Amino acid sequence: MVKQMENTAARNGDTGTLGKAMALVEMVADAAAPLRFTDILNRSGQPRGTLHRQLRHLVEEGLIELDTDGAYVPGLRLLRLASRAWSRNEFRQLAAPHLQVLHDATGETVHLALLRGADVIYLDKVEARQAVRMHSLIGNASPAYCTGVGKAALATLDDAEIRTRLDAVKFEHFTDSTHADIESLLADVKEIRQRGFAFDLEEHQQGICCVAASIRVVEQNLLAGISVTAPAYRVGEGVLEAWTAPLLAAAEAICRDVMAGLSPRR
Amino acid sequence: MVKQMENTAARNGDTGTLGKAMALVEMVADAAAPLRFTDILNRSGQPRGTLHRQLRHLVEEGLIELDTDGAYVPGLRLLRLASRAWSRNEFRQLAAPHLQVLHDATGETVHLALLRGADVIYLDKVEARQAVRMHSLIGNASPAYCTGVGKAALATLDDAEIRTRLDAVKFEHFTDSTHADIESLLADVKEIRQRGFAFDLEEHQQGICCVAASIRVVEQNLLAGISVTAPAYRVGEGVLEAWTAPLLAAAEAICRDVMAGLSPRR
DNA sequence: ACTGAATTTCCATTATGTGGAACTGTGTTT
DNA sequence: AAACACAGTTCCACATAATGGAAATTCAGT
Numbered sequence: 001m002v003k004q005m006e007n008t009a010a011r012n013g014d015t016g017t018l019g020k021a022m023a024l025v026e027m028v029a030d031a032a033a034p035l036r037f038t039d040i041l042n043r044s045g046q047p048r049g050t051l052h053r054q055l056r057h058l059v060e061e062g063l064i065e066l067d068t069d070g071a072y073v074p075g076l077r078l079l080r081l082a083s084r085a086w087s088r089n090e091f092r093q094l095a096a097p098h099l100q101v102l103h104d105a106t107g108e109t110v111h112l113a114l115l116r117g118a119d120v121i122y123l124d125k126v127e128a129r130q131a132v133r134m135h136s137l138i139g140n141a142s143p144a145y146c147t148g149v150g151k152a153a154l155a156t157l158d159d160a161e162i163r164t165r166l167d168a169v170k171f172e173h174f175t176d177s178t179h180a181d182i183e184s185l186l187a188d189v190k191e192i193r194q195r196g197f198a199f200d201l202e203e204h205q206q207g208i209c210c211v212a213a214s215i216r217v218v219e220q221n222l223l224a225g226i227s228v229t230a231p232a233y234r235v236g237e238g239v240l241e242a243w244t245a246p247l248l249a250a251a252e253a254i255c256r257d258v259m260a261g262l263s264p265r266r
Numbered sequence: 267m268v269k270q271m272e273n274t275a276a277r278n279g280d281t282g283t284l285g286k287a288m289a290l291v292e293m294v295a296d297a298a299a300p301l302r303f304t305d306i307l308n309r310s311g312q313p314r315g316t317l318h319r320q321l322r323h324l325v326e327e328g329l330i331e332l333d334t335d336g337a338y339v340p341g342l343r344l345l346r347l348a349s350r351a352w353s354r355n356e357f358r359q360l361a362a363p364h365l366q367v368l369h370d371a372t373g374e375t376v377h378l379a380l381l382r383g384a385d386v387i388y389l390d391k392v393e394a395r396q397a398v399r400m401h402s403l404i405g406n407a408s409p410a411y412c413t414g415v416g417k418a419a420l421a422t423l424d425d426a427e428i429r430t431r432l433d434a435v436k437f438e439h440f441t442d443s444t445h446a447d448i449e450s451l452l453a454d455v456k457e458i459r460q461r462g463f464a465f466d467l468e469e470h471q472q473g474i475c476c477v478a479a480s481i482r483v484v485e486q487n488l489l490a491g492i493s494v495t496a497p498a499y500r501v502g503e504g505v506l507e508a509w510t511a512p513l514l515a516a517a518e519a520i521c522r523d524v525m526a527g528l529s530p531r532r
Numbered sequence: 533a534c535t536g537a538a539t540t541t542c543c544a545t546t547a548t549g550t551g552g553a554a555c556t557g558t559g560t561t562t
Numbered sequence: 563a564a565a566c567a568c569a570g571t572t573c574c575a576c577a578t579a580a581t582g583g584a585a586a587t588t589c590a591g592t
Binding site: 029032068074079082083089137139141220 | 281282283284285287288291292295296297298300323324326327329333334339340341342344345346347348349350351352354355356380382387389403404405406407485486487
């Protein structure tokens, strides 16, 4: 059937009921203020009846919750699932000791992040001190073009691939140092390739610097990065450079462990 | 149709497609070792074709991922969603400063947890030091009967309600101090009510003690607890008791703030 | 290269989700 | 106090999307 073909093509990428449900979860999780039924109704464009049933199912599943004042908020089941997903994550488990070593060597905050599309997603961190509370960071996505780990990871790809990945990305002006366009980024990437590691000099957050190195294992389709982060005032001349030795050592050690973990798969 | 009726009755409470999908996510997230297609096939009892499509949808949605070696692992989207759900959680935001105050007053690890059914789910923590890495805890569920926060929260309910909640709970023997049955727990709960706060003397983890207080706001259907936790060797005579004043102050402050947040709802 | 197992694709059937409309409940205005 | 408007819920004929048996394909071990 031609019609069927067209249909299939047009709907390519949608995942039916599940996709709609997850879109709602996402909407609720993203909302700045708690959403009430009508808010969701307006934003989702679904008919009343349909939406109501979908939300009821989501509430029954614990993915979202209906507050006492009629507002839908993200459900605790998301936390439970993520908690287990995180603690069982092989790559994270494997990298953890090396992050600790790197932290001990530098005394600063260490991050581990995965590159996904044009974003990095933070997988783990070892903090200098609990002073500023933000282990919220884990699970967070940030643009690759303005983070040390992101740029380091991107630099392992060739320019064409980078252009493709960042095709739809809007370069946001976070600070005055943030790359404004793809050309500026690619120039930086070129230096990163020669140097072997990336800097982030207050490009994402004012007052925050870091050095980052990439972790890539092609056979595993793994592309990630680690970084050492510190407040700018603490990063004098040559300080970031001094961290590169332990940084690169840690990155290589993680790479090695990941590759070692390849063969003894059950 | 009789058959249809029976079917509907039998499936009462299930959430159709979504429920099946989430059951699979849960299975994958819970698995000790990464599961391959056949493993999931055997455990789920679904027909091949069906299961394959369900998994494909889940992968497309990013809820699970298909590893290079054919193993299904939890997807990063779970982390992203949970991260946002957590950082936007109103109760957590509101409690955070009080946790910090309590931590400053005691110098020990402070926990915030919600009671859900017969479990507590950890929502936040302020750590004494990053020495032992386990912010993994956030999102974790633990049995209420063997944790300080759990017992404190349970103690605000009457015995009948507690019995109902713990009806299906199997009392696991974590340490020699763990309550072995509901009667033992209820005796403890009685003391907790009189005392106004709960102890956990190595009942869940050997070598870990805590004092905990409940946070309850009936109008919000909120039932939670906070605790101050420390290794047993550091908890000499009267140490836990010394923490109760700031503990109870923090619990009350959080309660007050939650109630204050009631009226100015848009 | 061959064999058996694991995985993926296909498609007629039917259960499942859809959405318009009618209903209920709640709080605000005249 | 009655009337009104608006948010939320329920219902049911219908269309779509999920189902699952079986065949095709890919993969791993010899």
